[in-house]
Amino acid sequence: xxxxxxxxxxSPTMEEGRLVKxxxxxxxxxxxxxxxxxxxTDKAIMELVARGDGVLRKRLIAEGDTAPxxxxxxxxxxxxxxxxxxxxxxxxxxxxxxAPAPEKVVANQQExxxxxxxxxxxxxxxxxxxxxxxxxxxxxxxxxxxxxAxPTSSGSAPAAAGDVRSSPLARRxxxxxxxxxxxxxxxxxxxxxxxxxxxxxxAAGAATPRAAASAAPSAPxxxxxxxxxxxxxxxxxKTIAKRLGESIGPIPTFYLTAEFDLTRVMEMRKAxxxxxxxxxxxxxxxxxxxxxxxxxxxxxxxxxxxxxxxxYHNRVHLGMAVATDEGLIVPVIWDADRKRMSDxxxxxxxxxxxxxxxxxxxxxxxxxxxxxxxxxxxxxDQFTAIINPPEAGILAIGTSxxxxxxxxxxxxxRSRVRVTMSCDHRIIDGAVGAKFLQTLRRLIENPxxxxx
Amino acid sequence: xxVITYRDALGAAIREEMQRDDRVFxxxxxxxxxxxxxxxxxxxxxxxxxxxVVDTPITELGFAGVGVGAAMVGLRPVIEFMTWNxxxxxxxxxxNAAAKMLYMSGGQxxxxxxxxxxxxxALQLSAQHSQAWESWLAxxxxxxxxxxxxxxxxxxxxxxxxxxxxxxxxLEGEMLYNTKxxxxxxxxxxxxxxxxxxxxxxxxxxITHGKMVLVAMQAADQLAKEGITIDVVxxxxxxxxxxxxxxxxxxxxxxxxxxxxxxxxxxxxxQVVDYIQRxxxxxxxxxVIRVHQADTxxxxxxxxxxxxxxxxxxxxxxxxxxxxxx
Numbered sequence: 001x002x003x004x005x006x007x008x009x010x011s012p013t014m015e016e017g018r019l020v021k022x023x024x025x026x027x028x029x030x031x032x033x034x035x036x037x038x039x040x041t042d043k044a045i046m047e048l049v050a051r052g053d054g055v056l057r058k059r060l061i062a063e064g065d066t067a068p069x070x071x072x073x074x075x076x077x078x079x080x081x082x083x084x085x086x087x088x089x090x091x092x093x094x095x096x097x098x099a100p101a102p103e104k105v106v107a108n109q110q111e112x113x114x115x116x117x118x119x120x121x122x123x124x125x126x127x128x129x130x131x132x133x134x135x136x137x138x139x140x141x142x143x144x145x146x147x148x149a150x151p152t153s154s155g156s157a158p159a160a161a162g163d164v165r166s167s168p169l170a171r172r173x174x175x176x177x178x179x180x181x182x183x184x185x186x187x188x189x190x191x192x193x194x195x196x197x198x199x200x201x202x203a204a205g206a207a208t209p210r211a212a213a214s215a216a217p218s219a220p221x222x223x224x225x226x227x228x229x230x231x232x233x234x235x236x237x238k239t240i241a242k243r244l245g246e247s248i249g250p251i252p253t254f255y256l257t258a259e260f261d262l263t264r265v266m267e268m269r270k271a272x273x274x275x276x277x278x279x280x281x282x283x284x285x286x287x288x289x290x291x292x293x294x295x296x297x298x299x300x301x302x303x304x305x306x307x308x309x310x311x312y313h314n315r316v317h318l319g320m321a322v323a324t325d326e327g328l329i330v331p332v333i334w335d336a337d338r339k340r341m342s343d344x345x346x347x348x349x350x351x352x353x354x355x356x357x358x359x360x361x362x363x364x365x366x367x368x369x370x371x372x373x374x375x376x377x378x379x380x381d382q383f384t385a386i387i388n389p390p391e392a393g394i395l396a397i398g399t400s401x402x403x404x405x406x407x408x409x410x411x412x413x414r415s416r417v418r419v420t421m422s423c424d425h426r427i428i429d430g431a432v433g434a435k436f437l438q439t440l441r442r443l444i445e446n447p448x449x450x451x452x
Numbered sequence: 453x454x455v456i457t458y459r460d461a462l463g464a465a466i467r468e469e470m471q472r473d474d475r476v477f478x479x480x481x482x483x484x485x486x487x488x489x490x491x492x493x494x495x496x497x498x499x500x501x502x503x504x505v506v507d508t509p510i511t512e513l514g515f516a517g518v519g520v521g522a523a524m525v526g527l528r529p530v531i532e533f534m535t536w537n538x539x540x541x542x543x544x545x546x547x548n549a550a551a552k553m554l555y556m557s558g559g560q561x562x563x564x565x566x567x568x569x570x571x572x573x574a575l576q577l578s579a580q581h582s583q584a585w586e587s588w589l590a591x592x593x594x595x596x597x598x599x600x601x602x603x604x605x606x607x608x609x610x611x612x613x614x615x616x617x618x619x620x621x622x623l624e625g626e627m628l629y630n631t632k633x634x635x636x637x638x639x640x641x642x643x644x645x646x647x648x649x650x651x652x653x654x655x656x657x658x659i660t661h662g663k664m665v666l667v668a669m670q671a672a673d674q675l676a677k678e679g680i681t682i683d684v685v686x687x688x689x690x691x692x693x694x695x696x697x698x699x700x701x702x703x704x705x706x707x708x709x710x711x712x713x714x715x716x717x718x719x720x721x722x723q724v725v726d727y728i729q730r731x732x733x734x735x736x737x738x739x740v741i742r743v744h745q746a747d748t749x750x751x752x753x754x755x756x757x758x759x760x761x762x763x764x765x766x767x768x769x770x771x772x773x774x775x776x777x778x
Contacts, residue, residue: 169706169737188738188776195706195737196776 002083003052005060005074007067010039010046011362017041018066019048019073024056030076037073043329043365044358048073055079058087166193173198228313230306237310241426251305252425255384258437260444262400262415268447278342283400283417284374285345289450290443291395292316292336292344295370298436302369303427304390310427319368319388320348322355329355330388332368341450376400382418392427396420417444453636459629461603462568463492465610466530468639470500473528476614479506479515480532480569489534490570490629516542516567520549523565528614533569536585536623542567543588550619551594566613568622570629571599572663572713576757579749584714586662589621590691590723596644597690599623601665603633605688608642616644623690625663647694649701653681656771657701659724660711661687664762668711671767682771690720698724699731706737707774711767716744741770 007017017039024036035047036056050056054076061073075083164181166174170193174181177198184201186193233241241252265286272279295302295316304311318336322329331351336344354360370392373385376399385396400417407414419440423433443449456464470476477500482489484497484507496505508515512533519529533539539546546567553563573582590597596618600606606624613620650665651672658668665686672682683701687693702708708728710721721742728740746760772778 167737168734172734194776 001052002057002075002077002081002086003050003054004072004086005036005048005050005056005076007039007061007069007071007073008048009069010048011041011043014041014043014069016066016068019061019063020045021063022059023047026056026059028056030054030056040358043362044360046361050076052076057081057083060087164193165191167195169195170198177202227315228311230309230311232309237426251387251389253387253422254425254430254433255420255422256430256433256437257382257418257420258441259416259418260441261405262417262444264445265447266415281341281345284376284397285341285348286447286450287374287397287417287419287444288318288320288333288336288348288372289339289341289344290440290447291370291372292318292333292339293450294436294440294443296337297439298432300432301392301423301428301436303392304369305392305424305427306390310392313369315369317367317369319371319391320351321371321373321385322352324356324358326358329360329365330368330371331355331360331365334367370394372397376417382420384420385422387422387424391424393421393423393433396422453634455632456603456635457629458600458603458606458624458631458633459490459492461607461633461635462610462624463488463494463496464635465607466493466614467496467499469528469530469611469614470496470504474504475526476528476530477504477506477522478530478532479508479519481508481510481534483507483532488532490626492532492629512538512540512542513545516545517549519565519567520545520553520563523550523563523619524553524561528564528566530566530568530614533567535581535626536569536571537581537583539567539569539585546589546595546619546621547592551592554618555594562617563619564614564617565619566610566622567619568610568613569624570626571623572625573745573750573757573761574626576752576754577750578752582750582757584623584662584712584745586623586690586712587714587719587723589623590693590720594619595691596620597623598644598688599662599690600688601628601660601662601686603631603635605642605648605686607635608640609644609688611639612641612644615641620644623662628663628666631666642688645689645692645694647685647687647689647697649683649697650686651682651684653683653705655680655682655705656707656709656775657683657685657698657705658709658711658767658771659685659687659698659701659721661690661720663713664711667762667764667767670764671771674764674768675771680771680775687720687724693723693727695727695731698727702728702732703735706735708732708736708740709743709767709770709774710740711743711762711770713762714745716742716747719744738774738776741774743767743770 010017020038020040022037024030030036030050031053032050034050036050037048039046039048055078056074057077058075059073060075061067061071067073075086077083165186166181167188171181173195174184179198179201181193184193184197187197188194262283265283269281269283269286272281295318299312299314302313302316304313315335316337318333319330320333322331333339333344333347333351339347351360351364354364368388368391371388371394373394374397375383376397379399382398383396385394387394396419398418398420400415402413403416404411405414405416419437421433421437466478470478478493478496483493484502484505487494487497493505516531519531522529533542550563550565553561571586572584586597586599589595596613596616598609598613598620600609610622613622651669653672658671660668665684668682668684672684675682683705685697685701710724712719712721714720719742721744725740725742728736743762743766745762748760751757751760769778
């Protein structure tokens with residue numbers, strides 16, 4: 001039986017992909033799971049894999065062409081199977097939320113019903129071993145009622161409800177029932193989700209309870225139970241959120257700047273480098289590690305704003321802003337507080353390299369609990385970074401340089417670095433942020449504590 | 453309960469008010485000797501005499517102005533226009549005198565006057581005599597505007613209009629005069645500014661007034677056969693409009709069709725839709741659809757006139773559309 005190859009949603013936000021290169025020729029034998037082509041998503045270059053065994057009989061998207069998610073990209077079949085009907089259907093897309101008119105959806109569903117493969121989201125294609133637990137949890141909820149009909153970014157995508165068409169009533173009902181609109185199939189014009197769709201989804205129990213997965217606008221996939229605890233907003237936190245949001249909104253941010261002495265970090269680096277190249281770490285590596293350790297001691301800063309509650313994370317997943325030719329991306333070092341400095345050093349280098357090559361997998365740039373941005377290499381003395389929502393803060397690191405400072409009444413030359421923490425005031429108060437920076441100062445100015 | 457015509461309900465309202473209060477009088481073209489162009493004032497001349505049932509020349513601006521003057525000195529005139537199309541000539545008195553007098557006199561002059569007559573299209577009266585004026589009149593601060601759709605409402609609302617100390621425009625319908633309905637013998641009043649839920653349903657609201665109430669009720673009957681139940685909200689008063697009644701219904705049904713006789717642009721329905729989007733935004737499952745006359749002078753040709761008018765098939769199609777059934 002023939003297997004259709006679809007342009008799949010290979011990143012949580014992907015809506016179309018550019019077929020960079022076919023890795024198989026027409027006539028090549030392919031096995032399920034084998035890479036067929038390289039596809040450039042909005043974030044990275046990913047592999048499109050075969051969903052069935054057979055021969056790649058037809059390639060329907062030319063190299064270099066861009067096609068919407070759900071487009072028929074090729075056909076896998078036995079060597080002698082008649083695939084004319086399938087090929088004739090090329091140019092049509094698989095039923096994707098928000099695309100065709102209702103009648104058309106029905107027609108397309110019937111058309112795909114006979115195919116042995118229905119396109120799934122990227123995460124499933126990457127195999128069990130390489131799929132980190134947080135992705136699996138996020139994907140666990142079953143598909144929308146129209147079974148298997150959504151080869152789109154809809155499912156667990158951490159995107160705002162704004163990209164789903166829905167009636168105001170449907171939005172309100174979904175919110176009251178704790179349904180994620182992304183998991184509901186719309187039956188109105190242009191895929192608009194209307195009241196009856198919400199009722200159907202609720203009746204089928206098919207839609208994702210929001211708290212379980214994409215808990216709030218742009219909340220990343222979150223690991224299993226126990227990795228965090230949620231606290232309902234206290235009245236004072238609600239008032240702070242409301243009042244300060246009116247002042248500078250929607251994230252009422254304030255900034256704390258501190259200058260740390262790097263003398264001991266420099267001594268440590270020097271000593272480690274003398275031990276051999278394998279022990280070499282950068283100042284940035286030390287700052288990453290110190291930030292992660294400080295976060296583990298200050299869960300009140302390692303938090304997400306979820307609108308009606310604050311999620312305090314027990315694990316520290318540190319996002320690090322990386323500039324690429326295409327723009328900023330924030331890969332994540334998972335459990336950074338528990339990793340050795342050498343691991344952080346290696347991982348940071350690797351993630352930065354793959355970010356620049358646009359080879360990051362979705363799980364490598366989602367799920368951070370706090371972020372760091374470093375412009376020191378550009379000679380920036382200090383700057384303010386923009387918070388990556390829903391995180392509570394971001395640390396902006398300036399350049400480290402020698403300065404004349406006064407120590408015990410004497411002018412001396414010291415290596416110094418300025419950091420500025422942007423804080424979401426709805427979560428963090430001034431003193432809380434300051435205490436975090438106090439801890440960070442203690443760690444950076446006494447880096448031996450990092451190996452404790 | 454006695455069943456009487458819309459025409460007789462109006463006549464009964466005026467008669468009762470004239471019997472009750474001798475300051476009330478009727479004036480207009482053919483109201484006395486001819487017994488009313490549409491026989492609303494049948495028997496009035498004989499009962500009340502020519503001082504209180506006054507035939508006028510064909511001078512709309514003139515007799516509307518006499519009415520305004522009479523109201524200023526304490527009488528309570530009921531001015532009959534043979535149709536609201538002719539009342540265009542009197543609009544200066546209605547809009548600039550009657551509607552403004554209380555305000556511009558600093559509250560010294562009340563304006564207890566009623567302007568009434570048939571409104572909207574009948575059959576093949578062509579472009580100049582088939583117009584619905586409610587959005588013009590309702591636009592004016594200082595006027596009240598009512599549009600009864602049934603004999604019961606016609607009587608109760610007209611009696612309230614005559615007792616009101618402000619100018620009230622009453623939009624009747626040539627095609628309504630012969631319609632019948634239950635009207636009690638006992639006296640009753642219907643307050644101005646109150647809509648009525650003429651039919652209760654759960655799937656869609658039709659908000660309408662005047663002649664179109666009948667169309668809405670027919671639509672509700674027909675859709676009920678398919679299991680679709682309709683809230684028919686009869687505004688009854690266009691100004692002041694019963695915003696709460698509209699909101700209560702739309703919040704319940706989540707879908708609305710606004711049905712009116714007049715044209716689309718700046719029509720009464722546009723105002724209703726504005727109230728709905730303000731008060732019911734989070735309750736709407738579909739955009740509100742309006743059913744109205746085609747944006748053209750009313751054609752004389754029978755087939756074209758039918759095509760231009762809002763009617764039962766158009767109302768049903770609109771309901772099906774807001775319910776995503778087509």
